[in-house]
Amino acid sequence: MTAPEERTSPPGAARSVLFWDIDGTLLSTGGAGRLAWARAAAEVWGRDLDPASVTTAGRTDVEIAVAIGRRLSSEPREAEALRLIRRYEELLPEQIRGGAGLVLPGAREILEDLAARPEVTSMLLTGNTEAGARVKLRQYGLDRYFAVGAFADETADRIAIARKGWALATRLLGAPPARDRSFVIGDTPHDIRCARAIGVRAVAVATGPYSAAQLGAHQPWWVVEQLPPPGTFAARLGLGSLALDARDAAR
Numbered sequence: 001m002t003a004p005e006e007r008t009s010p011p012g013a014a015r016s017v018l019f020w021d022i023d024g025t026l027l028s029t030g031g032a033g034r035l036a037w038a039r040a041a042a043e044v045w046g047r048d049l050d051p052a053s054v055t056t057a058g059r060t061d062v063e064i065a066v067a068i069g070r071r072l073s074s075e076p077r078e079a080e081a082l083r084l085i086r087r088y089e090e091l092l093p094e095q096i097r098g099g100a101g102l103v104l105p106g107a108r109e110i111l112e113d114l115a116a117r118p119e120v121t122s123m124l125l126t127g128n129t130e131a132g133a134r135v136k137l138r139q140y141g142l143d144r145y146f147a148v149g150a151f152a153d154e155t156a157d158r159i160a161i162a163r164k165g166w167a168l169a170t171r172l173l174g175a176p177p178a179r180d181r182s183f184v185i186g187d188t189p190h191d192i193r194c195a196r197a198i199g200v201r202a203v204a205v206a207t208g209p210y211s212a213a214q215l216g217a218h219q220p221w222w223v224v225e226q227l228p229p230p231g232t233f234a235a236r237l238g239l240g241s242l243a244l245d246a247r248d249a250a251r
């Protein structure tokens with residue numbers, strides 16, 4: 001007996017993959033990430049670090065750890081940077097729980113809408129390590145929307161993470177995703193570069209440290225002040241209106 005076809009898209013049809021950045025795009029930890037880095041750094045190097053001086057936007061966790069090491073130590077070693085990352089991951093849940101973070105406007109509604117679309121796959125494409133990413137997403141109830149993703153664990157380089165994400169999507173779907181219906185959604189010029197590197201469209205959202213004008217200068221496919229309602233988002237991305245029609249009919 002043949003198992004029923006899990007997907008409703010026609011056999012062989014290329015599918016849409018949405019590669020999601022986390023910080024500044026789906027959520028803000030309200031500075032909890034910086035505080036966790038500063039606390040971890042104080043433990044590893046025994047020196048105080050002003051949390052406000054930690055630049056995180058668009059940088060991978062490995063890049064952040066190396067930059068902190070260079071500031072606090074004349075001879076930072078790889079083992080110390082790794083110890084810093086592990087300690088940061090351990091301190092992060094407590095910092096987030098006590099912090100003023102939030103899910104950014106529209107994010108939860110869009111992820112919920114996408115989850116109902118069998119022809120669309122949402123994946124993470126993030127400079128977070130997987131442990132750090134999962135802590136953040138779990139805290140805000142977004143973890144369940146992402147079975148898989150490409151993280152910073154094996155590489156400091158964002159473009160390499162993007163390529164890893166593309167390879168993962170291809171493996172998962174059994175064929176390369178449709179490039180003209182696949183997107184990187186992020187809040188920094190680095191995310192736009194990632195989209196370009198894997199030949200998909202960039203959706204830039206100005207809910208991080210960059211304004212819509214600043215992001216627009218990097219020529220993303222679409223730039224928005226904040227994520228729009230799910231229907232608007234799906235229509236602009238050309239994801240079709242089947243799920244919406246079904247939902248409307250059920251009302």
Ligand SMILES: [Mg+2]
Nearest residue numbers: 021023024187
């Ligand atoms: Mg970001």
